[in-house]
Amino acid sequence: MAAVTGDSSLMCHRIVARKSCVNLKNRIFGIPVSTWGNGEKVKGKVEFRVRAAVQVGLEGLKSEANFRGLEGNLGIDVVSEGELRQKGFLGLRKTKLVCTIGPACCSLEDLEKLALGGMNVARLNMCHNTREWHRDVIRKIKRLNEEKGFCVSVMIDTEGSQIHVVDHGAPSSVKVEDGSTWLFTAAKFEGSRPCTVQANYKGFSEGIEVGDELVIDGGMATFEVIEKNGGDLHCKCTDPGLFLPRAKFSFWRDGKLVTRNYELPTLSTKDWADIEFGISEEVDFIALSFVNNADSVRHLKSYLSTKSAKFIRVLAKIESLESLHKLEEIVDASDGIMVARGDLGVELPLEQIPAVQEDITDVCRKLNKPVIIASQLLESMVEYPTPTRAEVADVSEAVRQYADALMLSGESAIGSYGQKALSVLQMASSRMEMWSREENQQILLRQHQLGVSLPDHIAEQICNCAVEMANNLGVDAIFVYTKHGHMASLLSRNRPNPPIFAFTNDDSTRFAMNLQWGVVPLLVSLSDDMEANISKTVDLLKSKGLISQGDSVLVVSDVNPTRATPMAYQSIQVKTIA
Ligand SMILES: Nc1ncnc2c1ncn2[C@@H]1O[C@H](COP(=O)(O)OP(=O)(O)OP(=O)(O)O)[C@@H](O)[C@H]1O
Numbered sequence: 287m288a289a290v291t292g293d294s295s296l297m298c299h300r301i302v303a304r305k306s307c308v309n310l311k312n313r314i315f316g317i318p319v320s321t322w323g324n325g326e327k328v329k330g331k332v333e334f335r336v337r338a339a340v341q342v343g344l345e346g347l348k349s350e351a352n353f354r355g356l357e358g359n360l361g362i363d364v365v366s367e368g369e370l371r372q373k374g375f376l377g378l379r380k381t382k383l384v385c386t387i388g389p390a391c392c393s394l395e396d397l398e399k400l401a402l403g404g405m406n407v408a409r410l411n412m413c414h415n416t417r418e419w420h421r422d423v424i425r426k427i428k429r430l431n432e433e434k435g436f437c438v439s440v441m442i443d444t445e446g447s448q449i450h451v452v453d454h455g456a457p458s459s460v461k462v463e464d465g466s467t468w469l470f471t472a473a474k475f476e477g478s479r480p481c482t483v484q485a486n487y488k489g490f491s492e493g494i495e496v497g498d499e500l501v502i503d504g505g506m507a508t509f510e511v512i513e514k515n516g517g518d519l520h521c522k523c524t525d526p527g528l529f530l531p532r533a534k535f536s537f538w539r540d541g542k543l544v545t546r547n548y549e550l551p552t553l554s555t556k557d558w559a560d561i562e563f564g565i566s567e568e569v570d571f572i573a574l575s576f577v578n579n580a581d582s583v584r585h586l587k588s589y590l591s592t593k594s595a596k597f598i599r600v601l602a603k604i605e606s607l608e609s610l611h612k613l614e615e616i617v618d619a620s621d622g623i624m625v626a627r628g629d630l631g632v633e634l635p636l637e638q639i640p641a642v643q644e645d646i647t648d649v650c651r652k653l654n655k656p657v658i659i660a661s662q663l664l665e666s667m668v669e670y671p672t673p674t675r676a677e678v679a680d681v682s683e684a685v686r687q688y689a690d691a692l693m694l695s696g697e698s699a700i701g702s703y704g705q706k707a708l709s710v711l712q713m714a715s716s717r718m719e720m721w722s723r724e725e726n727q728q729i730l731l732r733q734h735q736l737g738v739s740l741p742d743h744i745a746e747q748i749c750n751c752a753v754e755m756a757n758n759l760g761v762d763a764i765f766v767y768t769k770h771g772h773m774a775s776l777l778s779r780n781r782p783n784p785p786i787f788a789f790t791n792d793d794s795t796r797f798a799m800n801l802q803w804g805v806v807p808l809l810v811s812l813s814d815d816m817e818a819n820i821s822k823t824v825d826l827l828k829s830k831g832l833i834s835q836g837d838s839v840l841v842v843s844d845v846n847p848t849r850a851t852p853m854a855y856q857s858i859q860v861k862t863i864a
Pocket residue numbers: 386387388389411413414415443575628629694695696697699700
């Protein structure tokens with residue numbers, strides 16, 4: 287299973303380990319805690335240990351031994367297991383994949399094919415279809431997880447409030463001719479009328495003046511406002527194009543977006559009903575559309591705690607100009623971010639999207655939140671069985687930026703080649719990850735200090751050093767034991783070369799970690815005795831033939847205080863499997 291095995295390489299590991307240990311010790315000595323290090327050789331087993339200890343008292347004592355059903359089980363999903371057997375540790379894909387589920391892929395068979403193809407998270411867009419339809423999909427996914435051993439998380443994506451063209455249900459697009467005059471109105475009417483567009487919100491034209499530019503879907507067609515009549519706008523087409531169903535509007539004046547404070551809430555009545563639905567169906571993530579500030583994220587999170595649904599992680603979708611102004615506070619308040627390039631491109635000139643994507647990804651890394659790059663990654667594959675070269679370059683660029691996850695939208699939801707699109711993401715990301723690894727690209731990542739409190743700072747330092755050590759030593763895997771996924775995320779943030787096996791006894795943590803770069807979530811029963819947990823997980827992996835003699839693992843553990851040892855400490859150990 288090891289990428290490098292054999293005695294000579296093992297010797298090499300040992301020598302580097304000693305050097306790294308010295309470096310590590312020096313770095314940890316930089317923080318005001320008692321530290322010590324020792325290296326010892328135990329019967330063919332090399333073990334280096336560095337510990338940073340901090341007294342935290344007994345309040346933090348947790349009992350984690352109540353996970354009976356799992357006793358003796360290694361909760362590894364079938365896809366990671368298969369990939370590991372086939373490709374070895376370094377062959378495990380690091381970038382996570384999200385697929386939007388729609389009519390083209392909602393049968394049990396199709397969902398299973400996507401799961402086998404590497405889908406880590408299934409996204410359900412509540413804009414479309416009925417709650418019954420979504421419930422049916424969620425239940426099918428959970429059934430596949432239970433019966434077939436997958437670990438696919440479920441995300442619901444709220445509709446949010448946005449001004450768009452009322453969807454008449456006509457599937458096709460409407461052509462807009464150059465110079466033609468159109469009426470934009472909020473007045474309700476049935477069916478369709480020539481050159482008339484119905485907006486979904488009565489105040490859509492508030493603050494709009496004659497001479498303003500009206501852009502459809504970020505450039506599908508452009509109009510000039512030539513007359514305003516009450517709330518109605520008469521507009522002349524200046525750049526011909528197409529109206530797609532639910533097309534979105536944006537207004538521009540002197541080259542700048544006309545931003546208006548609509549009284550549209552981030553969460554509408556329908557969104558709250560969808561959230562209740564998500565809670566009752568026990569989804570893993572709620573993606574909040576059109577977040578404009580951190581308050582809506584915090585509001586939803588506190589609502590989820592009052593409903594005992596804290597296990598649901600809240601992702602904020604960055605898709606408005608306003609959200610970019612408050613990016614840091616939004617990222618800080620959420621459990622993760624989606625760069626929703628589709629709607630972002632309605633409020634932002636398209637040429638700004640690539641730089642904005644990179645900025646958002648940077649802020650997410652700085653604040654240690656997972657980031658998903660979404661929309662139009664392989665758009666041409668909605669229709670064609672092969673992507674454009676430019677699309678593959680876009681996907682590869684997102685992977686080069688070390689985004690945590692990539693998302694398919696229409697490609698999987700309505701496209702004819704969803705599975706193929708997923709395999710393109712899979713191949714393109716594996717290839718770019720390999721290049722980044724070979725070129726040692728992660729050393730270019732900026733190190734930001736996160737922790738303010740001493741224990742947080744220690745955890746962060748431990749994880750930074752652990753990753754540096756794991757890369758220098760060329761260990762096969764990193765093991766981490768985590769309750770809420772925090773330590774795993776701190777390791778992932780450094781984008782290590784080896785995969786991170788994150789053992790948890792919390793089912794919701796397991797599904798949440800599905801969005802984290804390079805993390806393989808494993809569900810096992812854990813006890814207070816960390817040494818016992820380590821031997822047990824090593825034994826479980828060994829008994830399944832997933833690790834074998836000579837493989838080396840770097841183990842990061844966060845040991846809680848017990849009555850016998852009232853001291854919490856975190857440790858890094860390097861073990862060569864005997
Ligand atoms: N559950 C569904 N039922 C029917 N069609 C769907 C469903 N989910 C997605 N689609 C179709 O797939 C397309 C792409 O899906 P996606 O959710 O990414 O797009 P979107 O509606 O533009 O996203 P958003 O509204 O979140 O910005 C949609 O335009 C819609 O036609």
